[in-house]
Every structure is written in structure tokens, then in C-alpha cells.
Amino acid sequence: MKPILKIALVDDEQEYLDGMGKLCNSFGRSAGYPVEAVPFCSAGDFLEAFSGGSFDLVFMDIYMEGMDGVAAALEMRKSDSGCLLVFLTSSTDFMPDAFSCHAFEYVTKPFSEKRIFDVLADAVKVLPQEQKYIELAADRKTVRVFLSDIASAATDAHYIMVTLADGRGLRCRMTMPEFMEKTGGDARFIPINKGIAVNAEFILEFKNGCCVMESGARFPVRVRDSARAEQMASDYHFEKIRSRQRHRRGE
Structure with missing residues (x-):
């Protein structure tokens, strides 16, 4: 794109x-x-x-x-x-x-x-x-990152570790609510546990209480949030397919 x-x-x-x-x-x-x-x-x-x-x-x-x-x-x-x-x-x-x-x-x-x-x-x-980007402060500089390149974000003390699709990590001083606010409520980013959000585009499966990413990374999912997280991922992919179909028809 x-x-x-x-x-x-x-x-x-x-x-x-x-x-x-x-x-x-x-x-x-x-x-x-x-x-x-x-x-x-x-x-x-x-x-x-x-x-x-x-x-x-x-x-x-x-x-x-x-x-x-x-x-x-x-x-x-x-x-x-x-x-x-x-x-x-x-x-x-x-x-x-x-x-x-x-x-x-x-x-x-x-x-x-x-x-x-x-x-x-x-x-x-x-x-x-995939066109949308956010600005993140990491390593004493501000970088622009496309949302499509962010695989996950996880709280690390007073920081957020943002992991990109290519495996690189950006350690940013911010809270998880601040990160989610930066995404503008983008439906791709699904909170699966306290302090952890993953990009639905990179989820491989939910298995044994974990969210397994295409990279092989595994994140624990709170039991009470498991069904909701899986439904959010399913809804995101369903709506993406519907939007593309409407766009192709020029609706």
C-alpha cells in the first residue's frame, strides 16, 4: 500500500x-x-x-x-x-x-x-x-512509525517497549493509555493483558492462554479477557474484508 x-x-x-x-x-x-x-x-x-x-x-x-x-x-x-x-x-x-x-x-x-x-x-x-503513522520519542530522538509496522507494545517499568515487524524495539517513556491514545483507537491494536497490546495483523493464534504472534513471540492473555480479545481480532479482520469489498465496488 x-x-x-x-x-x-x-x-x-x-x-x-x-x-x-x-x-x-x-x-x-x-x-x-x-x-x-x-x-x-x-x-x-x-x-x-x-x-x-x-x-x-x-x-x-x-x-x-x-x-x-x-x-x-x-x-x-x-x-x-x-x-x-x-x-x-x-x-x-x-x-x-x-x-x-x-x-x-x-x-x-x-x-x-x-x-x-x-x-x-x-x-x-x-x-x-497502513498509511497512518505516529510519532514516538525513543533514544533521545523522535521517530515516525507506521502503525502497520508495529507488532506489539508492552509496558516495561515506566516505559513502553514497542516491537516492530522487523524485530526492532523502541523503548519509549510513556504509559499504555498514552500509546493507545496515539493510535487514535485503531482497531488493529488489541489489549490482551494489563500493559500489553498487540496488532491483530500479526497474531498467529490464541493458544493455551497465550497470544502467539507470527514472529513466535508469546504474550499471556488474562483468562477473563481471552474471549473478548479473540472476538476483537475476529471482528477486525471481518471488517477489513468488508471495507475492501466496498472500496473495490466504489460504494
């Missing part, structure tokens, strides 16, 4: 291109997503640069000189049915046509920062979550 959230901004008004670019980058900083927002001042310029999989999300103005946004979206859909599409417009007249392009959202101008942030927050929920 792409580590950067790539967003195309298509609008023939420079004011909106500049404003949307700032909002997308501001959202990325606040939500922990590296964002690359690429502006296009016409549908034609966008389509020349577009290919299947080149963008995760497209903000498309409907009323533009030359080719309008709906026509551009129909062309886009010929090569990419999964890219999330958000229409921007000053009128709702084109709404039926817009949603025939499998639009993810429809935003009326002028829009607020909150409106765009809400749309982006909804979008990242259905995009591959």
Missing part, C-alpha cells in the same frame, strides 16, 4: 485550489497521515496525469470551463473504480449525475474547514489504514 495519502484537487478557481491544499495538509498533520495534495486547474490537465491507482482521493469541482467535473469523473472511472471521489460545487443541480459516478461525498461551496476535515476523516476510514 502507498505510505502517502495522495489527493488530487481539480478546480479552475485558484482560490479553491490553494484553500483545499492548505486544508488537506493541515488535516494530514493533525491526523498523522503524510499527505501529498496535487492541484490541477482543469479537468483536462487532471486526466492527462491520471492513471489507475495514482490517487487515493479526488476532490473534483463540477462547474469548470471546458470539460465539467462529471464528464471528467466518468472518464476517470474507466481506469479506476476504487479511487474515492468527492465533488465540490456551488449548486446541487448535478447531484443525481454526480452520484452515478459513485461519488463518495458531495460538498457544497463555500465549505468550512470542519466540513472538509469530516470528509477526509471518513475517507481514511475506508482507505488502507
Whole structure:
């Protein structure tokens, strides 16, 4: 999966291109997503640069000189049915046509920062979550770590030992509640015992009171939490499959 959230901004008004670019980058900083927002001042310029999989999300103005946004979206859909599409417009007249392009959202101008942030927050929920990262302070420096690279986190005195998928460990001075807060409540991270959380992506099995990881690491699971932890892991994988199916259908 792409580590950067790539967003195309298509609008023939420079004011909106500049404003949307700032909002997308501001959202990325606040939500922990590296964002690359690429502006296009016409549908034609966008389509020349577009290919299947080149963008995760497209903000498309409907009323533009030359080719309008709906026509551009129909062309886009010929090569990419999964890219999330958000229409921007000053009128709702084109709404039926817009949603025939499998639009993810429809935003009326002028829009607020909150409106765009809400749309982006909804979008990242259905995009591959491997893109999200957190910042951790370890060895007297701050490092960015993708959530997809974190296999487990376990309390170690006044520290948290964060173990990455490649076996490396980061010893961070923080509490487990602080670590879980940094993940933003990401469903991948399942608390299995006091001071221990594991990434569902790396769980091999639950066996003999332990959570066995793909690396061979074993973590004890509290008896009273065992059924709940297994259910959380099952629910996570089920929802991930459903999200991918909806994304492929352009729903």
C-alpha cells in the first residue's frame, strides 16, 4: 500500500485550489497521515496525469470551463473504480449525475474547514489504514512509525517497549493509555493483558492462554479477557474484508 495519502484537487478557481491544499495538509498533520495534495486547474490537465491507482482521493469541482467535473469523473472511472471521489460545487443541480459516478461525498461551496476535515476523516476510514503513522520519542530522538509496522507494545517499568515487524524495539517513556491514545483507537491494536497490546495483523493464534504472534513471540492473555480479545481480532479482520469489498465496488 502507498505510505502517502495522495489527493488530487481539480478546480479552475485558484482560490479553491490553494484553500483545499492548505486544508488537506493541515488535516494530514493533525491526523498523522503524510499527505501529498496535487492541484490541477482543469479537468483536462487532471486526466492527462491520471492513471489507475495514482490517487487515493479526488476532490473534483463540477462547474469548470471546458470539460465539467462529471464528464471528467466518468472518464476517470474507466481506469479506476476504487479511487474515492468527492465533488465540490456551488449548486446541487448535478447531484443525481454526480452520484452515478459513485461519488463518495458531495460538498457544497463555500465549505468550512470542519466540513472538509469530516470528509477526509471518513475517507481514511475506508482507505488502507497502513498509511497512518505516529510519532514516538525513543533514544533521545523522535521517530515516525507506521502503525502497520508495529507488532506489539508492552509496558516495561515506566516505559513502553514497542516491537516492530522487523524485530526492532523502541523503548519509549510513556504509559499504555498514552500509546493507545496515539493510535487514535485503531482497531488493529488489541489489549490482551494489563500493559500489553498487540496488532491483530500479526497474531498467529490464541493458544493455551497465550497470544502467539507470527514472529513466535508469546504474550499471556488474562483468562477473563481471552474471549473478548479473540472476538476483537475476529471482528477486525471481518471488517477489513468488508471495507475492501466496498472500496473495490466504489460504494
